[in-house]
Amino acid sequence: MAILVNEKTKVLIQGITGKEGSKVALQMQNYQTKVLAGVTPGKGGQEVHGIPIYNTVSEALENHPGINTSFVAVPNFAAYEAIKEAVEVRIPLINILTEHIPIQDSAKAITLAREAGVRIVGPSSIGIISPGIGKVGSIGGDDPRGVFRKGNVGVISKSGGMASEVSWILTKNGIGQSTVVGIGGDVLVGSSFADLMEDFEKDPQTEAVVLFGEIGGTYEEEAAELIKSGGFTKKAVAFVSGLFAETLPSGTKLGHAGAIVYGEKGSYKSKVNALESAGIKIAKTPDEIPEFLKNT
Amino acid sequence: MLLYEFEGKELFKKSGINIPESQLISGSGNQLISIKAPLILKAQVLSGKRADSGGIVKVTEIKDLRFKIKELFEKTVNGERVEKILIEEMVEVDKEYYLSFSYSTETRGPVMTFGEGGTGAEGKGAKTISVDPIKGFNGEGLPSELVEEGKKLWQLFIKYDCELAEINPLVIDKNGKIWALDSKIILDDDADFRREEKFPERNLFGRASTEREIEARKIDEGDHKGTAGSVYWDLGGDIAVIAAGGGGSIVNMDALIAYGGKPANYTEHSGNPPREKLKKLTKIVLSKPGLKGCWFVGGTANFTDIYETLMGFVEGLREISPKPTYPIVIRRGGPNDKKAFGELKVIGKKEGFDFHIYGRETPMTSTAKIMVDLAYGKQLSS
Numbered sequence: 001m002a003i004l005v006n007e008k009t010k011v012l013i014q015g016i017t018g019k020e021g022s023k024v025a026l027q028m029q030n031y032q033t034k035v036l037a038g039v040t041p042g043k044g045g046q047e048v049h050g051i052p053i054y055n056t057v058s059e060a061l062e063n064h065p066g067i068n069t070s071f072v073a074v075p076n077f078a079a080y081e082a083i084k085e086a087v088e089v090r091i092p093l094i095n096i097l098t099e100h101i102p103i104q105d106s107a108k109a110i111t112l113a114r115e116a117g118v119r120i121v122g123p124s125s126i127g128i129i130s131p132g133i134g135k136v137g138s139i140g141g142d143d144p145r146g147v148f149r150k151g152n153v154g155v156i157s158k159s160g161g162m163a164s165e166v167s168w169i170l171t172k173n174g175i176g177q178s179t180v181v182g183i184g185g186d187v188l189v190g191s192s193f194a195d196l197m198e199d200f201e202k203d204p205q206t207e208a209v210v211l212f213g214e215i216g217g218t219y220e221e222e223a224a225e226l227i228k229s230g231g232f233t234k235k236a237v238a239f240v241s242g243l244f245a246e247t248l249p250s251g252t253k254l255g256h257a258g259a260i261v262y263g264e265k266g267s268y269k270s271k272v273n274a275l276e277s278a279g280i281k282i283a284k285t286p287d288e289i290p291e292f293l294k295n296t
Numbered sequence: 297m298l299l300y301e302f303e304g305k306e307l308f309k310k311s312g313i314n315i316p317e318s319q320l321i322s323g324s325g326n327q328l329i330s331i332k333a334p335l336i337l338k339a340q341v342l343s344g345k346r347a348d349s350g351g352i353v354k355v356t357e358i359k360d361l362r363f364k365i366k367e368l369f370e371k372t373v374n375g376e377r378v379e380k381i382l383i384e385e386m387v388e389v390d391k392e393y394y395l396s397f398s399y400s401t402e403t404r405g406p407v408m409t410f411g412e413g414g415t416g417a418e419g420k421g422a423k424t425i426s427v428d429p430i431k432g433f434n435g436e437g438l439p440s441e442l443v444e445e446g447k448k449l450w451q452l453f454i455k456y457d458c459e460l461a462e463i464n465p466l467v468i469d470k471n472g473k474i475w476a477l478d479s480k481i482i483l484d485d486d487a488d489f490r491r492e493e494k495f496p497e498r499n500l501f502g503r504a505s506t507e508r509e510i511e512a513r514k515i516d517e518g519d520h521k522g523t524a525g526s527v528y529w530d531l532g533g534d535i536a537v538i539a540a541g542g543g544g545s546i547v548n549m550d551a552l553i554a555y556g557g558k559p560a561n562y563t564e565h566s567g568n569p570p571r572e573k574l575k576k577l578t579k580i581v582l583s584k585p586g587l588k589g590c591w592f593v594g595g596t597a598n599f600t601d602i603y604e605t606l607m608g609f610v611e612g613l614r615e616i617s618p619k620p621t622y623p624i625v626i627r628r629g630g631p632n633d634k635k636a637f638g639e640l641k642v643i644g645k646k647e648g649f650d651f652h653i654y655g656r657e658t659p660m661t662s663t664a665k666i667m668v669d670l671a672y673g674k675q676l677s678s
Contacts, residue, residue, distance in 0.1 A: 019521075076489075103459060103484050141597070158543060161542075168595075185543060187459075188401065189404070241543065254542070254564075255543060255566075256543060257486070285551060285659065
């Protein structure tokens with residue numbers, strides 16, 4: 001079954017004529033994912049890799065009513081309008097690759113999506129892959145087959161690079177993945193750990209979940225709350241990065257916008273304590289994860 | 297970007313929020329002071345809790361003014377040198393409040409925080425109310441006399457694309473007049489492209505940026521193909537780090553420190569930057585004297601070309617003088633990694649670099665231990 005991306009996934013690419021958009025279009029096609037249409041204002045009527053381009057999302061949808069997923073790869077200044085367009089026509093899943101979207105725009109986009117019952121994954125998301133079935137976004141690059149393998153473990157990661165690295169560690173140890181999701185490292189994200197854990201809970205293919213967290217924000221704490229309230233009952237293993245960052249002055253920015261700690265809130269300790277009190281094992285290095293999945 | 301108090305108050309003023317009469321002085325402090333005593337001298341530093349560190353000085357007698365100004369300019373407040381002082385008229389406080397707008401990961405949107413009691417109130421029983429970012433702030437949660445100030449602060453928060461807009465304390469004086477006595481504003485750097493007001497660069501370390509930090513940040517200017525060096529911090533150690541990925545780089549820094557390594561810097565590159573950017577970054581990172589090792593580390597990349605980035609690294613390495621003799625540990629995976637490693641082995645032998653090359657089969661963080669052992673002279677146990 002997997003979550004979010006399955007055999008029925010039919011993708012629209014917003015920003016298909018851009019560098020990332022066109023590259024990822026080809027990657028998705030090569031991974032047997034159906035890409036029905038693209039949107040770039042002013043370039044309607046053209047094609048990219050044989051995919052028809054439209055000026056607007058609603059035009060694309062009129063011609064391809066089967067579209068159920070939008071992949072957004074437009075520049076940051078145009079992201080809010082692009083997401084709004086996709087939400088207004090109720091495309092059920094929107095995956096946003098775009099990085100550096102102003103937080104105000106993310107907040108507005110997330111609010112619109114919530115009211116419309118639309119699911120956003122991202123911004124700054126590396127993508128979603130259900131190994132052996134399909135992928136949305138740049139996750140796995142040109143050849144996901146070398147890194148990902150179909151199986152029973154769901155992976156949710158703030159870091160795009162680490163989503164692949166963790167999946168590779170699992171694959172290397174004979175553990176396949178149901179779906180791997182990069183939720184992005186921004187302060188505000190459309191889908192949190194807990195949101196996706198609820199999906200994995202319902203997914204019969206998934207037996208366990210790996211959470212790849214990072215200091216900053218409260219999404220790890222929220223995941224712990226979900227488990228404590230009985231909303232997630234499967235096995236879970238977590239890793240939290242960012243101890244080093246806490247040695248730097250409060251408020252210092254590092255890799256991800258969301259990885260910023262003010263005082264106690266969002267600290268490594270707060271996250272590890274919350275997760276451990278919910279019964280989740282914390283791996284000290286990413287390489288301990290397979291062992292914990294097998295033994296707990 | 298965190299603003300200084302005086303910069304934040306400029307934005308307050310533009311937004312119609314009432315602030316005390318004030319004057320900003322710098323340098324010798326010999327300027328003509330137009331504010332009448334009693335007044336307050338406020339050191340303009342970025343760290344919080346200035347009052348506890350002697351950064352806020354009350355002057356009741358005008359005869360003490362010059363001396364107190366001089367004294368404050370000679371101070372460091374929480375490690376920061378005092379370069380500017382904001383002189384303000386004194387306000388007779390009747391009631392004190394805390395008021396801010398920020399973003400919450402719990403509601404995934406903007407929130408208003410309001411509390412009675414001023415400084416320190418944000419931690420003590422202040423209440424937080426979710427604000428709809430599309431409809432805007434309607435005054436909910438504020439006493440009626442503060443609703444207008446709340447709306448003005450919300451306008452400021454949105455107009456200037458803030459991550460935080462805080463008035464602490466917000467006070468009402470004996471005549472019922474409302475004043476913002478302090479400001480804390482954090483601007484969203486991702487919205488710089490649409491904000492007209494520009495502010496000079498600053499450094500949260502409480503020191504000016506180092507030459508390397510300035511140079512590293514220039515690498516990405518005008519070229520948005522991938523990033524390299526836009527986040528670079530000089531640290532006190534002796535192992536140079538060139539890490540890949542916003543998330544992976546932090547994982548690796550954690551591991552290096554856990555194994556006893558002392559990083560000379562933090563930096564990362566991601567999003568498939570071209571060769572030239574890696575060359576520039578390498579030259580900056582390895583320009584540091586006294587290095588004991590260099591660690592080029594990253595996970596299994598999704599789309600960063602490993603051959604291109606590693607060749608950029610080698611091109612930079614060749615220009616370092618004197619030629620590095622310390623161990624160079626490389627761990628990377630991703631597109632074109634095998635081609636890159638093959639060529640690196642040849643280059644290492646031919647040009648005499650002490651390369652230790654590991655691919656995706658070696659756990660990323662375990663190469664932290666290899667780096668530490670090699671750099672600090674321990675034998676490899678394998």
